[in-house]
Amino acid sequence: MDLTTTYMGIKLRNPFVPSASPLSQRLDDLRRLEDAGAGAVVMFSIFEEQIHHDMEALDHLLSAGAESYAEARSYFPDIGEYQVGPTQYLDLIHQARQSLSIPVIGSLNGVSHEGWITYAKQIEEAGAHALELNVYYIATDPAKSGVEVEQLYLDVISAVTATVRIPVAVKIGPFFSSIPHMARQVEQAGARGLVMFNRFYQPDFDLDEMEVRSDLQLSTAWEMRLPLRWIAILFGRVNLSLAATTGVHSGLDAAKLILAGADVVQVCSALLRNGIGHLRTMIQELEAWMTSKDYDSVGQMRGAMSQRAVANPAAFERANYIRILEEYKAKYALG
Numbered sequence: 001m002d003l004t005t006t007y008m009g010i011k012l013r014n015p016f017v018p019s020a021s022p023l024s025q026r027l028d029d030l031r032r033l034e035d036a037g038a039g040a041v042v043m044f045s046i047f048e049e050q051i052h053h054d055m056e057a058l059d060h061l062l063s064a065g066a067e068s069y070a071e072a073r074s075y076f077p078d079i080g081e082y083q084v085g086p087t088q089y090l091d092l093i094h095q096a097r098q099s100l101s102i103p104v105i106g107s108l109n110g111v112s113h114e115g116w117i118t119y120a121k122q123i124e125e126a127g128a129h130a131l132e133l134n135v136y137y138i139a140t141d142p143a144k145s146g147v148e149v150e151q152l153y154l155d156v157i158s159a160v161t162a163t164v165r166i167p168v169a170v171k172i173g174p175f176f177s178s179i180p181h182m183a184r185q186v187e188q189a190g191a192r193g194l195v196m197f198n199r200f201y202q203p204d205f206d207l208d209e210m211e212v213r214s215d216l217q218l219s220t221a222w223e224m225r226l227p228l229r230w231i232a233i234l235f236g237r238v239n240l241s242l243a244a245t246t247g248v249h250s251g252l253d254a255a256k257l258i259l260a261g262a263d264v265v266q267v268c269s270a271l272l273r274n275g276i277g278h279l280r281t282m283i284q285e286l287e288a289w290m291t292s293k294d295y296d297s298v299g300q301m302r303g304a305m306s307q308r309a310v311a312n313p314a315a316f317e318r319a320n321y322i323r324i325l326e327e328y329k330a331k332y333a334l335g
């Protein structure tokens, strides 16, 4: 069975890629992900805000005169071994590169295009094979148009792709008026891959405390239908590697997304919930399904059920919505 796939020009032994999450925080877990069969691994994100903090801290230290040294020292107790997030992050990438044989993908999360972009270069220098850029932007300003919001993404992408030589994937959310047009612009800004979709965490209200509550809910398998549709639509329409994220919980979910046109499937909630060993089960499930359908390779499967390939392309569009509502109404009328 040939499970190999190519992601942004990088050959992977299979399409299963643990996505950015705390699973990549420790070298031990990274090794376990590799042992469980991961085709590559995306590191957890380093945030623009963390990098800014690092820079400000460094500025503060460098500009501190003799008298303020003591004060700075009390502020940063480990001043002797000055290390905050971003430095450790680069170290971890470096160590991961040395001890893993699968590709390591760094992850940067930011919205502006100033100051912190050079950090992308440092991720490259630390040995990352590729970089994933997560632009987690929530548009709240009524004065800002969709075009302006998109431009914000494109500015960040252009600045990063102009800075590094390694391939850059962009992780986007589903909230664009035209995902295909956005995807094309992402491609034109120099990205090589598109990761769909970032899962925005939705706030809730605590009615006892009368507070906004932010808790983290892991995904359910049903949620993979959103990337399924858009990967099926984008397959063959853009020159980008396509990665699916959100709701990939089993080998069968992976099979569907590859049939839609995904080059890789990213997995997070399923591993946080079931443990890293679940990755091996997912790979076995995909293989078993491929055997049952006489597929010899992932390459043969890819895009076989994309919008362009299926007998009923309208299944992905408005016409299908009308049909399923009519069917439901008819069933409901019958009681």
Ligand SMILES: Cc1cc2nc3c(=O)[nH]c(=O)nc-3n(C[C@H](O)[C@H](O)[C@H](O)COP(=O)(O)O)c2cc1C
Residues within 6 Å of the ligand: 019, 020, 021, 022, 043, 044, 045, 046, 107, 109, 134, 171, 197, 198, 199, 216, 218, 219, 220, 245, 246, 247, 248, 266, 267, 268, 269, 270, 272
């Ligand atoms: C605890 C946790 C931490 C995450 N951290 C990151 C992160 O640092 N960067 C990122 O791009 N996505 C992050 N994500 C999002 C995941 O990579 C993934 O895209 C999302 O959870 C949807 O996939 P899933 O359904 O397989 O969980 C995180 C998700 C979880 C649950």
